[in-house]
Amino acid sequence: xxxxxxxxxxxxxxxxxxxxxxxxxxxxxxxxxxxxxxxxxxxxxxxxxxxxxxxxxxxxxxxxxxxxxxxxxxxxxxxxxxxxxxxxxxxxxxxxxxxxxxxxxxxxxxxxxxxxxxxxxxxxxxxxxxxxxxxxxxxxxxxxxxxxxxxxxxxxxxxxxxxxxxxxxxxxxxxxxxxxxxxxxxxxxxxxxxxxxxxxxxxxxxxxxxxxxxxxxxxxxxxxxxxxxxxxxxxxxxxxxxxxxxxxxxxxxxxxxxxxxxxxxxxxxxxxxxxxxxxxxxxxxxxxxxxxxxxxxxxxxxxxxxxxxxxxxxxxxxxxxxxxxxxxxxxxxxxxxxxxxxxxxxxxxxxxxxxxxxxxxxxxxxxxxxxxxxxxxxxxxxxxxxxxxxxxxxxxxxxxxxxxxxxxxxxxxxxxxxxxxxxxx
Amino acid sequence: xxxxxxxxxxxxxxxxxxxxxxxxxxxxxxxxxxxxxxxxxxxxxxxxxxxxxxxxxxxxxxxxxxxxxxxxxxxxxxxxxxxxxxxxxxxxxxxxxxxxxxxxxxxxxxxxxxxxxxxxxxxxxxxxxxxxxxxxxxxxxxxxxxxxxxxxxxxxxxxxxxxxxxxxxxxxxxxxxxxxxxxxxxxxxxxxxxxxxxxxxxxxxxxxxxxxxxxxxxxxxxxxxxxxxxxxxxxxxxxxxxxxxxxxxxxxxxxxxxxxxxxxxxxxxxxxxxxxxxxxxxxxxxxxxxxxxxxxxxxxxxxxxxxxxxxxxxxxxxxxxxxxxxxxxxxxxxxxxxxxxxxxxxxxxxxxxxxxxxxxxxxxxxxxxxxxxxxxxxxxxxxxxxxxxxxxxxxxxxxxxxxxxxxxxxxxxxxxxxxxxxxxxxxxxxxxxxxxxxxxxxxxxxxxxxxxxxxxxxxxxxxxxxxx
Numbered sequence: 001x002x003x004x005x006x007x008x009x010x011x012x013x014x015x016x017x018x019x020x021x022x023x024x025x026x027x028x029x030x031x032x033x034x035x036x037x038x039x040x041x042x043x044x045x046x047x048x049x050x051x052x053x054x055x056x057x058x059x060x061x062x063x064x065x066x067x068x069x070x071x072x073x074x075x076x077x078x079x080x081x082x083x084x085x086x087x088x089x090x091x092x093x094x095x096x097x098x099x100x101x102x103x104x105x106x107x108x109x110x111x112x113x114x115x116x117x118x119x120x121x122x123x124x125x126x127x128x129x130x131x132x133x134x135x136x137x138x139x140x141x142x143x144x145x146x147x148x149x150x151x152x153x154x155x156x157x158x159x160x161x162x163x164x165x166x167x168x169x170x171x172x173x174x175x176x177x178x179x180x181x182x183x184x185x186x187x188x189x190x191x192x193x194x195x196x197x198x199x200x201x202x203x204x205x206x207x208x209x210x211x212x213x214x215x216x217x218x219x220x221x222x223x224x225x226x227x228x229x230x231x232x233x234x235x236x237x238x239x240x241x242x243x244x245x246x247x248x249x250x251x252x253x254x255x256x257x258x259x260x261x262x263x264x265x266x267x268x269x270x271x272x273x274x275x276x277x278x279x280x281x282x283x284x285x286x287x288x289x290x291x292x293x294x295x296x297x298x299x300x301x302x303x304x305x306x307x308x309x310x311x312x313x314x315x316x317x318x319x320x321x322x323x324x325x326x327x328x329x330x331x332x333x334x335x336x337x338x339x340x341x342x343x344x345x346x347x348x349x350x351x352x353x354x355x356x357x358x359x360x361x362x363x364x365x366x367x368x369x370x371x372x373x374x375x376x377x378x379x380x381x382x383x384x385x386x387x388x389x390x391x392x393x394x395x396x397x398x399x400x401x402x403x404x405x406x407x408x409x410x411x412x413x414x415x416x417x418x419x420x421x422x423x424x425x
Numbered sequence: 426x427x428x429x430x431x432x433x434x435x436x437x438x439x440x441x442x443x444x445x446x447x448x449x450x451x452x453x454x455x456x457x458x459x460x461x462x463x464x465x466x467x468x469x470x471x472x473x474x475x476x477x478x479x480x481x482x483x484x485x486x487x488x489x490x491x492x493x494x495x496x497x498x499x500x501x502x503x504x505x506x507x508x509x510x511x512x513x514x515x516x517x518x519x520x521x522x523x524x525x526x527x528x529x530x531x532x533x534x535x536x537x538x539x540x541x542x543x544x545x546x547x548x549x550x551x552x553x554x555x556x557x558x559x560x561x562x563x564x565x566x567x568x569x570x571x572x573x574x575x576x577x578x579x580x581x582x583x584x585x586x587x588x589x590x591x592x593x594x595x596x597x598x599x600x601x602x603x604x605x606x607x608x609x610x611x612x613x614x615x616x617x618x619x620x621x622x623x624x625x626x627x628x629x630x631x632x633x634x635x636x637x638x639x640x641x642x643x644x645x646x647x648x649x650x651x652x653x654x655x656x657x658x659x660x661x662x663x664x665x666x667x668x669x670x671x672x673x674x675x676x677x678x679x680x681x682x683x684x685x686x687x688x689x690x691x692x693x694x695x696x697x698x699x700x701x702x703x704x705x706x707x708x709x710x711x712x713x714x715x716x717x718x719x720x721x722x723x724x725x726x727x728x729x730x731x732x733x734x735x736x737x738x739x740x741x742x743x744x745x746x747x748x749x750x751x752x753x754x755x756x757x758x759x760x761x762x763x764x765x766x767x768x769x770x771x772x773x774x775x776x777x778x779x780x781x782x783x784x785x786x787x788x789x790x791x792x793x794x795x796x797x798x799x800x801x802x803x804x805x806x807x808x809x810x811x812x813x814x815x816x817x818x819x820x821x822x823x824x825x826x827x828x829x830x831x832x833x834x835x836x837x838x839x840x841x842x843x844x845x846x847x848x849x850x851x852x853x854x855x856x857x858x859x860x861x862x863x864x865x866x867x868x869x870x871x872x873x874x875x876x877x878x879x880x881x882x883x884x885x886x887x888x889x890x891x892x893x
Binding site: 046047068069113115117132153155158163168169171172183184187189190191193194196197200201202203204205206208287290292293339340342378 | 602603606607608610615625626627628629630631632635639640645651654775804806813814816819821822823824825826827828829830831832833835839866867870874875879882883886887888891
């Protein structure tokens with residue numbers, strides 16, 4: 001099914017098309033031709049991911065004494081003499097070998113807080129004053145004048161980072177809406193005086209239609225075989241009741257199919273982004289990183305899921321991977337020392353990952369503060385050397401074309417002291 | 426501020442403070458809407474010393490699963506011939522335990538759908554979310570239903586101090602926030618372990634201490650420091666329970682003296698010289714009485730019942746009652762009902778998926794019979810006993826009124842409405858469900874619908890039904 005022609009279709013056309021399951025554009029189609037437009041994906045690892053396990057500092061002499069059994073040494077996938085990646089991050093390691101992945105090993109938002117919820121809020125609203133608006137939404141607003149970039153979140157609950165005045169889409173796998181168009185049309189009429197519900201519902205119907213188009217592309221014969229089976233795995237895992245977290249939580253014996261589900265989810269999201277009029281800025285949340293006890297197993301499952309998701313995005317985007325940057329971030333890091341229950345408590349700096357087909361080659365992003373006792377923040381945490389906003393702003397400036405003043409003042413309010421990092425893409 | 430007319434009051438009493446109207450409920454509230462709610466407040470809390478943590482049947486199921494798993498592991502290590510048979514028995518025991526958890530979820534949902542005391546149930550659900558426990562493994566999941574029923578519900582109209590202590594010392598909470606494994610670094614147990622070669626040194630886990638301060642009592646701006654968190658974690662060491670597989674008193678509170686960090690603690694400027702678990706109880710008791718706690722939770726109550734951005738006057742009223750009564754929750758509930766700000770006609774709260782689903786059943790005068798009927802709660806992002814974090818489920822409209830969330834509601838409604846409405850008159854059901862809150866456009870759309878199913882679906886998806 002070909003997408004409907006460019007131009008704003010009437011609401012009724014949209015709804016009728018959605019009801020019939022037709023391929024459909026987002027209202028407000030992207031002005032750029034497919035293949036040349038840049039895309040950005042933010043993956044938020046909620047719960048404070050342990051950076052010292054994501055990218056173990058194998059060259060730091062203090063790492064093993066601090067971490068004991070939790071230190072990842074020989075099994076780390078080496079990046080260089082100083083750092084490796086967690087053994088579950090094999091696809092990301094391959095990307096790194098091809099200059100498509102870099103690590104920022106000691107990054108943090110400017111606030112020194114150890115509350116998950118407050119720190120996630122700051123991470124997502126950009127430490128701004130507008131607590132209820134996310135910085136990706138403000139980015140869309142500032143791009144709005146020149147382009148019609150679209151935002152998309154994956155999952156039934158909208159993450160703060162995308163919330164705000166610019167309407168964005170959200171989607172998760174599940175049963176398709178297969179009604180005749182009548183009921184949704186009647187409902188949309190009831191919502192006409194309710195700005196929140198009318199926008200959300202209208203967007204939902206459009207996205208549902210786009211999803212059907214994206215999924216049907218997936219199911220067609222593709223070089224990455226088994227994609228239909230993968231999509232089915234995601235469908236069944238998530239539709240009957242498993243969130244990505246649940247899927248990952250199923251026993252380790254099933255981790256093969258979990259990886260498959262995550263991979264298929266990545267490919268499906270890539271399908272959205274590949275559509276001529278699809279999403280340009282995507283936010284995905286993964287949770288379950290709060291590893292206070294028995295960290296090793298729990299973290300391995302989560303990172304395996306992350307790795308497969310990233311690989312699904314890469315393969316699903318195909319040529320568009322070259323125009324895509326993925327940032328994987330978390331609200332803060334964990335204590336440098338292992339706690340009393342084979343886990344770690346809330347800390348400060350953590351590792352961010354930067355992935356994409358068009359990265360400039362380079363070593364680690366930012367400096368390594370070292371794990372010497374005297375260098376630890378409050379004698380307990382890895383000290384941050386890089387303001388996370390500089391990383392975000394660098395990508396938004398050079399990759400998404402957001403201008404410097406907007407970045408310093410509106411997207412990340414009062415952030416002139418955290419200049420955009422240069423030469424990332 | 427004047428109260429709205431009686432028709433609207435009755436509709437608000439049942440839909441905003443309750444869980445949505447069952448047929449006849451708005452009529453029942455009409456004579457005295459505030460009294461209708463106030464009559465649901467009460468029930469005297471049980472004597473904590475005689476209360477149990479988990480019912481005997483659940484303990485037996487956990488014990489049976491634990492024993493089967495142990496035998497199966499031993500057999501498989503020894504490569505014994507019956508390893509496969511034992512593995513199957515373990516699976517069977519696990520399935521029985523999972524069925525028990527599913528029954529807890531179904532019982533909770535079905536009760537919400539039929540209870541005539543829906544305000545009391547909403548009040549209890551508020552506290553269950555305030556003191557969130559989510560399922561980790563199957564055993565922790567099996568503790569949540571008993572936790573809500575035995576450690577929370579009996580105390581929700583009593584003193585906040587008792588509710589707090591009951592919640593924080595139940596096995597469900599101690600497991601969820603890792604307190605069961607936290608050990609004082611200078612405790613006798615840790616000292617003994619330090620002498621053992623190759624033994625992993627046990628130590629502190631700050632999780633429960635931090636969340637009590639941040640989420641359960643004074644709130645994130647409550648004026649505590651990292652040092653207070655660590656001190657509190659030290660004080661909490663030893664607070665534990667009898668193993669769930671123990672032959673006697675399984676799950677009952679037990680203070681593990683050997684794991685307790687000895688010495689005085691200082692938290693938020695107060696010194697605690699008590700010994701044993703008296704120390705933790707004294708700290709919890711002080712936290713319960715802090716003005717920051719009164720402020721933080723009053724704001725949460727107002728936000729839950731009235732608006733994401735609640736009227737300051739309402740928060741102040743609740744806070745004053747809380748401080749005047751040292752957290753008498755029945756009095757706080759009465760203040761909420763009596764406050765004019767609570768009766769503002771505009772419905773400013775968007776229902777969570779759970780609230781939406783419960784109110785749909787109530788509108789139909791029905792209740793779920795099978796846990797399979799709850800499957801879409803997961804798709805809508807709110808599987809019971811599975812809140813994403815200790816902060817509990819989000820409250821705000823922005824989290825739930827999402828494109829995907831709305832589509833999932835539509836999907837559920839399409840399947841539910843035709844079966845739920847049966848051969849009844851949907852116009853009448855709409856009046857019963859919303860009373861004076863039913864708008865002209867929605868009533869018209871329902872009247873013009875092609876089928877009963879379509880009409881009932883329009884009612885459930887209407888803006889005034891989606892909000893409360």
